[in-house]
Amino acid sequence: MAGRDIRRTGFILACLVPGLVLYLGLVIVPFVRTIQLSTFRFSGLSTKMVPNGTENFQKLWESEQFWWALRNNFTILVVVAPILLALSMALAHAAVGDSKLARGMRTVYLFPNLISLVAAALIWRAVYHPTVGLLRSTGLKGPQDGWLGDLNTAFPSFAVAFIWVSMGFYTMLFCAGLAGIPAEVHEACELEGARGWRKYLWVTRPLMWPVRRVAAVHVTIASLGVFALVNVMTEGAPSNRTETMLNALYRMMTIEGSFGKAAAMGVVMMCITAVSSSVLWLMFRKNPLEGRR
Amino acid sequence: MKLSRRFGFGAGVLVLAGALIVGIGGCNKPDSGGAGGGGEEAPAKVTEVMVFEGGYGKDFYEVAAKEFTEKTGNEVKVIGDPRIDQQIMPRMQKGDPPALAYPGWRVDSWKAVQDGAVEDLTAALKEPAYGSETPWGETFNQGLLKLGQKDGKQYLMPYFFSVWGWWYDPDLFAEKGWKVPKTHAELLALCQQIKAAGMAPITYQGQFPDYMLSGMLQPWIISSGGMEAMDACQNLEPGAWNSEPVIRAAKMIRELRDMGYFQSGATALSHTEAQAEFLNRRAAMIPCGTWLYSEMKDEMPKGRRISYFLPPVLGDGKGDPTAMMVKIEPWFVPSASKNKKTAIEYFKYLTSKEKATQFVTEKGTFMAINGSDPADMPEDLASAAVYYKASSKLWASQWREWYPDFYKIVGDIVTELLNGKLTPEEFAAKVEMEAEKIRKDDSIAKYKYTSN
Known part of the structure; x- marks a missing residue:
């Protein structure tokens, strides 16, 4: 009995150790080290590290860059992401089914997902270019400082690009969710005369709950972790209007040579992510269909 | 039994984590100091x-x-x-x-x-x-x-090293009969001519405000208040950034914008995009350093020539009109x-x-x-060499390296000035407020710049 127990434990351990070591080395250790680093002044250019308490956090608090980054990430999460999901859901409805058109549309939606984020960022720079851009060539002059140079239009312009690159993935996800709804449900709806909004709100939406939960988790991570798109498209310009937390972190570390401040930014991001996931957990705690049966 | 096993496992994980942290932490000992060599x-x-x-x-x-x-x-x-x-x-x-x-x-x-x-x-x-x-x-x-x-x-x-300045296309200027402006008044007159000819007079690399700082703001602070005005700014002297020369320089930038002499949309352009605008003759002048040619040589239209000139100075300014900004x-x-x-x-x-x-x-x-x-020398460089040899005052924007966070912030504020969100006076006041923060921050090492 005991021998079998030990053998079983040994087997489990053998399976766990590689993953565990990787997780420790790549997640837990950097995690603890980042918290530690956020209390030091460290240029990244020598071995010298000076403990400085909460100074890094104070500096963040006092900088406009930090507040813009925070504000932009929240706007993406609270305003842009819901728009993105709603549009994806609508497109998914349009592209569901087996017709040639629907299949064609599903392929087209995925295109933005197939190209790299860097290429997408460059495409959108070209779209917004004030003299030879796509928008300009359609006669839209845009603001005097350019779509990406005007303090008021820069963020919305960026948000459109963000939606464009992200939409394919969520559309596909929702397509799969819609396809997973059994045919007899649709038939029942037909018989009962439920269609349009009523069908969506009372039948499709609740049935899509697991898929919507996946999408919500994914979009939260994507919204809080916007980096490549902003780094290539604007680098936070003009005057921090498109700055994001991760891009700010990167700049603090590389351009400003303030590793401690960057680490403090990382710690703040971690707290925000923790709060956001708790909120998500509360929102999607219970499948609405459970207990209804 | 079950509990203790779980406890044992958890303890094992913690020990392993601790060992790793200590191990990695050991790689850079805090406070050991960079010096020493030895x-x-x-x-x-x-x-x-x-x-x-x-x-x-x-x-x-x-x-x-x-x-x-x-x-x-x-x-x-x-x-x-x-x-x-x-x-x-x-x-x-x-x-x-x-x-x-x-x-x-x-x-x-x-x-x-x-x-x-x-x-x-x-x-x-x-x-x-x-x-x-x-x-x-x-x-x-x-x-x-x-x-x-x-x-x-x-x-x-x-x-x-490189020198900062402005660039024009000598063939285009000769063709149109335009003259390289030496003073601010000549610049305004020329801009009017260029604009009337249907071209954007000046473009700039708006996504990176550094070019506006190095190509216009700082040279015009010097032109207006003399080298000592810029020295005071570099040394973060109280009130230096909120002084008359800084406001004047900011006004000169705003004037060009308000008159429509900047290329529309330039604030959105990256450095290479703006430089391509200039090389493709969609704008007549651009501020940049002497690396312009090597940076853009792949995108240079065939036969295109570019020439250097100093940022046009104020006719009544205190600064040395031959002052030239160098960068190492x-x-x-x-x-x-x-x-x-x-x-x-x-x-x-x-x-x-x-x-x-x-x-x-x-x-x-x-x-x-x-x-x-x-x-x-290559032609573009030779055109700058003429000014370099004639210059009696070389200077460098060292606060950029000394206080990089402050430099970034000033760039952001310049963008707000260009966007019309701040007046020149508000611009100067806001920069001064940020300079005050750096001044008071003991964690930032202070340097002293003297242009002499």
Whole structure:
């Protein structure tokens, strides 16, 4: 009995150790080290590290860059992401089914997902270019400082690009969710005369709950972790209007040579992510269909 | 039983995590200080030189290393990469730096100086230069050499340098009968002419406000208030950024915008986009440094010529109208290196008159080494050389490297000025407020700039 127990434990351990070591080395250790680093002044250019308490956090608090980054990430999460999901859901409805058109549309939606984020960022720079851009060539002059140079239009312009690159993935996800709804449900709806909004709100939406939960988790991570798109498209310009937390972190570390401040930014991001996931957990705690049966 | 097993497992994980953290933490001991070096007694066999592979490549340094090895028997290995900063920084953090480093514009080398991680080369400069009797330090342009000094000690070394200014297309100007403006009044008149001809007079690299700071704001602060006004700004003297010359310079920028003399949408343009606008004749003038040609040579329309001129100055200004802004990309010897001696010898070889002249000829840039300018410079550079020789005042924007966070913030505020969100007065007041924060911050080392 005991021998079998030990053998079983040994087997489990053998399976766990590689993953565990990787997780420790790549997640837990950097995690603890980042918290530690956020209390030091460290240029990244020598071995010298000076403990400085909460100074890094104070500096963040006092900088406009930090507040813009925070504000932009929240706007993406609270305003842009819901728009993105709603549009994806609508497109998914349009592209569901087996017709040639629907299949064609599903392929087209995925295109933005197939190209790299860097290429997408460059495409959108070209779209917004004030003299030879796509928008300009359609006669839209845009603001005097350019779509990406005007303090008021820069963020919305960026948000459109963000939606464009992200939409394919969520559309596909929702397509799969819609396809997973059994045919007899649709038939029942037909018989009962439920269609349009009523069908969506009372039948499709609740049935899509697991898929919507996946999408919500994914979009939260994507919204809080916007980096490549902003780094290539604007680098936070003009005057921090498109700055994001991760891009700010990167700049603090590389351009400003303030590793401690960057680490403090990382710690703040971690707290925000923790709060956001708790909120998500509360929102999607219970499948609405459970207990209804 | 079950509980204890789970406990044992959890404890195991914690111990493992702790061991890893301690292990990694041990890699860079906090507070051990960058200085010290001390390893000179056991130099490594190969002297490593890490260079930024920018517009001028790395081949020159590699060839020089080969020659140096043949001549002296000391093996020098050049490691070059466009992102060499990503290799230099971890090495500096581990206390195992290369013997000689040219990290490029991405690294703020003054931070390393501040940490005591950079070797003081004052003594080395008194030794004779390579293959010569002259002290090494005397072979450099003294004004450029000074840009690497702090408290009279030499830490950073200049190699090639660039000058900032404005650019125009001489063929286009000749064709249209336009004259290169020397004064602000002439600039305004010319802009009106260009605009009437249906062209955007001036474009700029708006995504990176650095170009606006270096090409317009600072030269016009100097033009308006004299060099001492800009010195005071660089030294963060109380009230300097909120002074009349700064407001005047900001007004000059706003005036160009309000008159519609800036290319529409330029605030959104990246440096290469704006430069392409200029080269494709969609804008007549652009502020930039002398690297413009090498940066854009692949996108240069065939037969396009570009020429340099100084930012037009105020007719009634206090500043020296020949004042010229220079910029170096520093090299340094990390003090923790074991091969400092060979590194210095190799850099002496690189900065010998012979090699420096060769660099100018091959790469087409100015060198900080006296007498290195050859007779036949590339045309774009030759046009800048004329102004360089005639200039009685060289200066550098050193606060950019000394206070990089402040520099970024000023750039952001300039963008707000360009966007019309701030008036010139509000601009100056806001910059002063940010300068005050840096002034009061004891954690930031302060430097002193004197243009003399």
